[in-house]
Amino acid sequence: MSFFKRRKVLVPGVLIFLSFLILTLRFTSDSSSDIFLSFLAPFQKVLTSSWTRLVRFKENLSADSGKEDLQKEVARLNSKIVELEEEKLENQRLRRLLIFKERTSFEELLADSVGAKVIGREPTNWYRIVTIDKGKKEGIQKGMPVITAEGIVGYIDETGRNTSQVRLILDRSASVGGLIQRSRENGVVRGRGTALCEMVYLSPEADIKKGDLVISSGLGGRYPSSLRIGKIVSIKKESFLQKAEVLPSVDFSRLEEVLVLKKF
Known part of the structure; x- marks a missing residue:
């Protein structure tokens, strides 16, 4: 399993465990629970921050992938436009030559050109x-x-x-x-x-x-x-x-x- 996949499973699991533990401790009035909650608070903050960064990283990867696909499609379409324009201009030039062959008085010369x-x-x-x-x-x-x-x-x-x-x-x-x-x-x-x-x-x-x-x-x-x-x-x-x-x-x-x- 890759690092990102392991992290994807580990971080939410730890968060769920800590949330459950904190919820349980809140129902107790024991001073030890307060001490334990104070002890867990920094870890909860770190894990929450890690999870947020992981989610944002995944969103950025998805956005970058979409942007790359869009750039490829734009490049393909631009290339096609140039290709079609070249074909259009070539057809126009060849049409002028054909019209010239048909209208000129040098029919015999042009017939075998x-x-x-x-x-x-x-x-x-x-x-x-x-x-x-x-x-x-x-x-x-x-x-x-x-x-x-x-x-x-x-x-x-x-x-x-x-x-x-x-x-x-x-x-x-x-x-x-x-x-x-x-x-x-x-x-x-x-x-x-x-x-x-x-x-x-x-x-x-x-x-x-x-x-x-x-x-x-x-x-x-x-x-x-x-x-x-x-x-x-x-x-x-x-x-x-x-x-x-x-x-x-x-x-x-x-x-x-x-x-x-x-x-x-």
């Missing part, structure tokens, strides 16, 4: 390359364009059996034939290794404005025409040329799912 998830980034440079979870097994080959519903992401740079590396349009070595949608001015959009691209080879008289949408021209053969690249956010005029900063349509900091165009 492959959806993939971003599973890795370069730890020292998020603006260069990402890794996706599809590869040669799904028919993906080097050079294939990679897009989202928002616009151009980049192209397949390397392929493995189950994964591929995508070189982003933000990378310094990447470039896209660009077209100002409003004025039909042609140029080249190239990466700078930052969150912004730049559009170059624009003539000094080129009609470009801040906020203009830049789309792919199809020149160069790497990407289909009419895909979103981004918007003009600033313009710099030089002696013989103009250049402009372009904010990509794709939010690369939140890139999670992409489409690989296999037929282009």
